[in-house]
Amino acid sequence: MNMSRRQVLLLLPAAAVAWESILAGTPEASPNYKLTEHWWGMLVDISKCIGCGNCVRACATENNVPEGYFRTWVERYHVSDFNQAEPVVDSPDGGKEGFPPMLEEGGKNFFVPKMCNHCADSPCTQVCPVGATFISPDGVVLVDKQYCIGCRYCIQACPYGCRFLNPKTETAEKCTLCYHRITKGLTTACCEACPTGARQLADLKNPSDPIHEFLRTHAVQVLKPHMATGAKLYYNGLDGSVR
Amino acid sequence: MPVQGYMYPNEVELAWSILIVLYPFLTGLVAGAFILASLERVFRVEAVKPTYRLALLTALAFLLVAPLPLQLHLGHPERSFEMYLTPHRSSAMAMFGFVYLWYLMAVLVLEIWLDYRRDIVRLSQSAKGIPRLIYRALTLGSTNISENALRIDERASYIITVIGIPSAFLLHGYVGFIFGSVKANPWWSSPTMPVVFLFSAMVSGIAAVLLLYMFTSRVRGQAVDMNCVDTIARYLFYAFLIDFGLEMLDLVHRIYEADESFRSLDFMVHTRLYLSQVVIQIYIGTLVPIGLLALTQLLRLAEKVRKRIYAVAGALTLVGIFAMRWNVVIGGQLFSKSFLGYTTYKVGFITREGLLTASVLTLLPFPILWALVKLLPPWAEHEFMPEAGAAPAQGGD
Numbered sequence: 172m173n174m175s176r177r178q179v180l181l182l183l184p185a186a187a188v189a190w191e192s193i194l195a196g197t198p199e200a201s202p203n204y205k206l207t208e209h210w211w212g213m214l215v216d217i218s219k220c221i222g223c224g225n226c227v228r229a230c231a232t233e234n235n236v237p238e239g240y241f242r243t244w245v246e247r248y249h250v251s252d253f254n255q256a257e258p259v260v261d262s263p264d265g266g267k268e269g270f271p272p273m274l275e276e277g278g279k280n281f282f283v284p285k286m287c288n289h290c291a292d293s294p295c296t297q298v299c300p301v302g303a304t305f306i307s308p309d310g311v312v313l314v315d316k317q318y319c320i321g322c323r324y325c326i327q328a329c330p331y332g333c334r335f336l337n338p339k340t341e342t343a344e345k346c347t348l349c350y351h352r353i354t355k356g357l358t359t360a361c362c363e364a365c366p367t368g369a370r371q372l373a374d375l376k377n378p379s380d381p382i383h384e385f386l387r388t389h390a391v392q393v394l395k396p397h398m399a400t401g402a403k404l405y406y407n408g409l410d411g412s413v414r
Numbered sequence: 415m416p417v418q419g420y421m422y423p424n425e426v427e428l429a430w431s432i433l434i435v436l437y438p439f440l441t442g443l444v445a446g447a448f449i450l451a452s453l454e455r456v457f458r459v460e461a462v463k464p465t466y467r468l469a470l471l472t473a474l475a476f477l478l479v480a481p482l483p484l485q486l487h488l489g490h491p492e493r494s495f496e497m498y499l500t501p502h503r504s505s506a507m508a509m510f511g512f513v514y515l516w517y518l519m520a521v522l523v524l525e526i527w528l529d530y531r532r533d534i535v536r537l538s539q540s541a542k543g544i545p546r547l548i549y550r551a552l553t554l555g556s557t558n559i560s561e562n563a564l565r566i567d568e569r570a571s572y573i574i575t576v577i578g579i580p581s582a583f584l585l586h587g588y589v590g591f592i593f594g595s596v597k598a599n600p601w602w603s604s605p606t607m608p609v610v611f612l613f614s615a616m617v618s619g620i621a622a623v624l625l626l627y628m629f630t631s632r633v634r635g636q637a638v639d640m641n642c643v644d645t646i647a648r649y650l651f652y653a654f655l656i657d658f659g660l661e662m663l664d665l666v667h668r669i670y671e672a673d674e675s676f677r678s679l680d681f682m683v684h685t686r687l688y689l690s691q692v693v694i695q696i697y698i699g700t701l702v703p704i705g706l707l708a709l710t711q712l713l714r715l716a717e718k719v720r721k722r723i724y725a726v727a728g729a730l731t732l733v734g735i736f737a738m739r740w741n742v743v744i745g746g747q748l749f750s751k752s753f754l755g756y757t758t759y760k761v762g763f764i765t766r767e768g769l770l771t772a773s774v775l776t777l778l779p780f781p782i783l784w785a786l787v788k789l790l791p792p793w794a795e796h797e798f799m800p801e802a803g804a805a806p807a808q809g810g811d
Contacts, residue, residue: 241423260420260754285422294598300508301496320496321489323429324507330598332422332751336429341489398597414752 201354209309210376211348212403213362214385215284217410219369222247222282227267229364230286233349240335241265242346243286243361250412251278258412283406283413284370286361287312287333287346288394291401295325295334295345304343310375310403311350316342330398348372375403419755428747428759431767433483435743436775438589438611439618439736440480441514445586446619447473448522448578450646455575461645467792468630469623470526475783477518483775486766506592517585521578527552528571530790535559548789586615593742600675601746606664613657614735620650621731624724626783634793640717644710647724651707654731658700661738678753686748686756691741699734703727 174182222245230236230243245266249259259275266282273280289312290296296304296312303319306312314325319342326334326343337344349359353372357363362370373382385391385407392409393402406413417426451469453459485491498515501508527534535557538549587608593599594607624646631638668676683691706727710720744759762768 244423246420258754260752262420262423265423294596297504298507298596299502300505300511301493301500302502302505318493318496319490320493322484322487322507323489324505324592326424326429327596327747328598330751332425335424335427336489414754 203356204354206308208376209374211310211353212289212373212375212382212405213286213348213359214371214373214382214391214405214407216369216371217281217283217406217408219367220245220282220284221367221369222266222270223366224266224269225364225366226284226361226370227265229360230346231267233352233360234347236344237337237339240337240344242333242344243284246283246285246413247273247280248283248410248413249273249275249278249280250410251275255412279410281410283409284361285331285333285394286404287348288331288400288402288404289346289348291403293400294328294330294398298324298328300324307350311348311353312345313347313350314343314345316340316344319343330395330400331402373403373405416758417755418757419750420752421750421755421757422752425747425750426757428744428757430743430747431487431759432740432744432761432769432772433487433767433775435736435739436483436772437480438586438743439739440476440483440775440779441589442586442611442615442618442735442739443622444473444477444480444517444522444619445582445612445615446617446621447476447623448582448619449616450620450623450649452575452579452582453649455572456579459645461641462649464639464642464794465623465627465646467529467790468627468787469619470522470529471786471790471792472623472626472779472783473619474522474526475779475786477522478782479775479779481514482778483772486771486775506588506595510588510592513581513584513588517578517581521574521581525571525574525578526790527554528567528574531556531567532559532564533790545789583612587612589615593746598751599746600673601679601749602742604664606660610657610660610664613653613660614738616653617650617657618732618735620646620653621728621735624650625728625732628721628725628728630787636793638721640720643724644720647707647710647720647727650728650731651704651711654700654704654707658704675753678749678756682745682749682756686758687741687745690737691745695734695737695741699730699737703730703734706730 224245226243227241227245231241234242236242243265244262246260246262247266247270251257251259261270263270270282289306289310291306291310293304293306293312296306299305299319300322301318301320303315304312304325305315316337321336321341321343323336323343326336329345334343334345336342349357349361352359358372359370362372371382374380375382382405386405389407391405391407393405394409394413395402447469450462451466451473454462454466485494488494497508497511501511503509531553534549534552536559538546538553538557541549590608590611593602593611594604596602624643627646628638628643668679703726706723709715710723715723747757748759749756761772764770
């Protein structure tokens with residue numbers, strides 16, 4: 172092959188990029204998993220959540236979540252019948268160890284598990300300056316930590332407060348919907364650990380997934396629908412006071 | 415108590431620190447200084463000519479420092495170049511990188527070079543030693559300073575300034591857009607944000623050049639051109655009125671609409687942001703300087719009094735605009751997106767994003783400006799006789 176010095180110089184950057192992708196290796200294999208056959212979401216049934224914190228602990232263990240930060244957390248709401256607009260909310264350590272007895276009396280009390288909404292039109296994906304945050308073809312919003320520059324614009328853009336900067340990797344982090352599990356046919360750690368089935372992983376592209384029957388027969392809601400983020404975390408029995 | 419009410423657990427720690435406050439402050443000074451400089455060039459406001467070159471050098475000094483707070487803030491500054499290599503086109507921040515680069519290289523550096531080219535060529539012939547080498551390098555091999563060549567320079571420089579004005583508008587309007595387009599945050603999300611940022615940038619840039627011009631005149635033992643500072647102060651006054659008007663419009667709109675975020679924001683303004691927003695930004699940093707500048711417009715004051723008023727008004731303006739940036743960036747993170755709670759921000763001192771770093775970065779443009787002024791003297795007396803002017807420029811300032 173005849174190549175001039177100029178041609179070699181032009182090829183060098185391309186070779187460097189190719190080498191980097193070789194070094195990065197191939198993603199963990201899931202041979203039977205087809206990205207285009209799934210569209211993931213989750214169903215949360217408020218009336219079933221007992222605030223035990225199993226999901227928070229399971230998530231932290233499964234995903235090595237740093238202390239003081241949360242990929243999922245549980246909130247406890249106390250809504251007085253005299254003041255619907257100003258609920259009293261707490262979530263001690265993200266509800267990891269459950270909740271102390273309620274101080275307020277009367278009104279209604281319930282638990283709201285929270286996590287990334289894996290929005291179809293996610294604001295965090297939109298604002299990422301390098302495209303390190305992306306939505307995979309199966310509807311999961313993920314962060315490439317090899318690529319994230321740690322600018323924290325996505326943290327500002329998330330209306331639900333689901334993102335944080337991992338102090339060790341100094342990159343943005345959030346729920347991955349246990350992508351390493353669901354691509355192998357397992358459910359998420361939080362769903363697996365929930366003793367009452369308050370959380371259900373849902374594949375909206377799978378016609379035989381019970382989510383379809385549920386969505387047809389129940390009044391479900393997403394958080395902050397006015398944000399028009401295409402959230403895929405569906406809540407059954409969500410009170411209007413929940414933010 | 416650091417947290418009051420309920421914050422989403424990941425919100426308690428602020429994502430953007432004082433360094434991100436500094437960034438819009440510095441770019442604002444750049445855009446404002448350039449817009450002031452362009453008054454002379456494009457709109458032929460001859461009165462501000464003595465500050466033309468100083469304003470350009472000021473803009474450059476601040477623009478060179480502006481990305482540093484961002485770099486220090488990033489978790490992975492070594493990857494920041496990815497923004498240029500693989501930009502994400504839907505990201506306001508990614509596109510801003512190009513606006514910044516365009517402004518720095520295509521507008522500011524080119525304009526300064528064209529404006530100084532004749533001086534650089536002459537200095538490359540008259541200077542000795544290392545400065546001679548620097549000037550020779552700065553000529554970029556173009557030593558033709560015939561009348562015809564200078565005419566072309568003048569024309570090109572004019573065109574660049576004409577392009578430069580919308581570019582300067584874009585530069586700072588875009589900084590406003592980075593905040594204004596975050597729909598998750600009601601404190602930021604507003605279409606007026608880019609316009610408010612732009613006018614506040616003009617206000618801060620004009621004030622900075624006014625102060626620098628008066629300060630350098632004093633240091634050099636030269637009389638301040640009163641016609642020049644009176645004109646600049648007048649522009650400062652007008653720009654400030656528009657800026658304040660826009661901010662008040664935003665405020666009135668928020669109060670009247672009183673949407674779901676209003677109680678939260680109202681609470682903040684009356685508590686955690688009372689000192690920085692109401693006292694420092696609005697009273698000390700806006701109403702007092704506007705009042706002082708109004709006095710100079712309404713009354714016939716002695717030269718000495720006017721100079722003092724301009725100095726005080728200019729300094730307070732900068733304090734006010736810095737407070738405005740603080741209230742936007744920090745204020746926007748002190749309340750929960752659940753509108754149910756509030757957190758606090760404590761600035762570290764000797765930390766990567768602490769007060770010491772911020773102070774050094776705020777002061778860093780000044781030694782850079784000093785070096786630029788030494789290298790490329792902006793004073794009128796150097797413009798036409800560089801041979802005579804070179805010596806005092808190196809020793810006198």
